[in-house]
Amino acid sequence: MVSSLESGILTSELPLMEDFYTIQGEGFYQGHAAYFIRLGGCDVGCIWCDVKESWNAEAHPLVSIEEMVKRAKQSGSSLVVITGGEPAMYNLDELTRALNQAGLKTNIETSGAHPITGDWDWVCFSPKKFKAPVESIYTQANELKIIIYNNSDFEWAEDFAKKVNSECELFLQPEWSKEKEMVPKIIEYVKANPKWKVSLQIHKYMNIP
Numbered sequence: 001m002v003s004s005l006e007s008g009i010l011t012s013e014l015p016l017m018e019d020f021y022t023i024q025g026e027g028f029y030q031g032h033a034a035y036f037i038r039l040g041g042c043d044v045g046c047i048w049c050d051v052k053e054s055w056n057a058e059a060h061p062l063v064s065i066e067e068m069v070k071r072a073k074q075s076g077s078s079l080v081v082i083t084g085g086e087p088a089m090y091n092l093d094e095l096t097r098a099l100n101q102a103g104l105k106t107n108i109e110t111s112g113a114h115p116i117t118g119d120w121d122w123v124c125f126s127p128k129k130f131k132a133p134v135e136s137i138y139t140q141a142n143e144l145k146i147i148i149y150n151n152s153d154f155e156w157a158e159d160f161a162k163k164v165n166s167e168c169e170l171f172l173q174p175e176w177s178k179e180k181e182m183v184p185k186i187i188e189y190v191k192a193n194p195k196w197k198v199s200l201q202i203h204k205y206m207n208i209p
């Protein structure tokens with residue numbers, strides 16, 4: 001088994017923090033039923049991270065790709081979201097191959113801090129200030145999701161909007177602890193700059209994972 005970070009070697013097992021069937025609460029697939037596979041391990045270190053328990057990969061059991069895909073298939077979902085942690089730390093060729101073979105749509109959520117591997121139907125790129133993204137993500141991203149924590153983040157968002165490909169969907173999402181302060185600002189910003197859309201973490205309003 002290979003779980004070494006930044007390894008390009010294929011793996012048949014990955015550290016799994018949790019997997020569950022729920023409603024995607026954010027971004028392009030907001031409101032869609034989706035099976036989530038949350039891999040352990042992240043080296044980005046966002047101060048406001050709401051899944052800090054994901055950071056240490058060794059704290060999470062190694063689970064076979066076969067088992068993960070079996071559970072996802074059994075859920076009845078057609079969409080599988082691979083999240084973390086930072087899932088792009090791993091070689092995901094085998095995982096996406098198995099998901100594709102099972103007829104499941106593959107969606108990665110990544111900060112872009114590592115080159116992504118695997119064959120993806122949808123790439124959600126959510127850059128973080130704590131570790132710069134790699135250049136390759138700009139052409140691969142189907143969706144750019146910027147977390148708005150400070151007023152200066154709107155300008156930061158525009159810097160990324162200039163870099164991603166022209167087909168990329170653009171979302172602004174309030175950081176959860178700043179939601180009351182930032183939602184009115186995001187509403188006004190999107191009205192003035194309609195290339196952007198609002199993304200809310202609606203799973204938190206619905207009290208689901």
Ligand code: SF4
Binds near residue numbers: 046050
């Ligand atoms: S990239 Fe995601 S998991 Fe990693 S620290 Fe940032 S918010 Fe947390």
